[in-house]
Amino acid sequence: MLTAVGPDRPGLVSALSSWIREAGANLEDTRMAQLGGEFALILLLTGPPEALERVEGLGPRIERELGLTCTGRRTNPVVPPSGALAYRLKVSGIDRPGIVQRVSGVLAPRSINVASFSSRVVNAPLTGTPMFHLDATLQIPSGVALSELRTALATTCDEENLDFSLEAEGR
DSSP: OEEEEEEOOTTHHHHHHHHHHHTTOEEEEEEEEEETTEEEEEEEEESOHHHHHHHHTTHHHIIIIIOOEEEEOOOOOOOOOTTOEEEEEEEEEEOOTTHHHHHHHHHGGGTOEEEEEEEEEEEOTTTOOEEEEEEEEEEEOTTSOHHHHHHHHHHHHHHHTOEEEEEETTO
16 A cells, blocks of 8 residues: 655646556555645555565655655455445534544444545535535444444434435445
């Protein structure tokens, strides 16, 4: 896995993906986003060991030529929790501090794993009010009662004046 972050500018993705291809590695899974004036990349690479070693050696070049701070880490294959159910959680409402903490505070005590998570704030079209949007993929252990989880999320979202939906992934 390779992570990189630095000032955003055109051409970063093109240059980095070209160097990775030239090293003989494959971009298997990626997350890239502009956050503020910075650009962040999380890249899962696959390939023969020698190709991955060549990519690891790219760190100084990435920092020097692209201005990105770069780190690499070897990973193990993902093993989803046995019997876990994939669900999609969406939450929205007027932005304020603490929303992520309140929602994740419902999930953690139930050993619910967050497989992916993104949030953003956009201004409402007519009023300009900052609106928070959360989208997460969850791995819910088979022992968790979905009705109880929905009730807990509803209680928290009602307290915070948020809307939410929780649907099985793939629906």
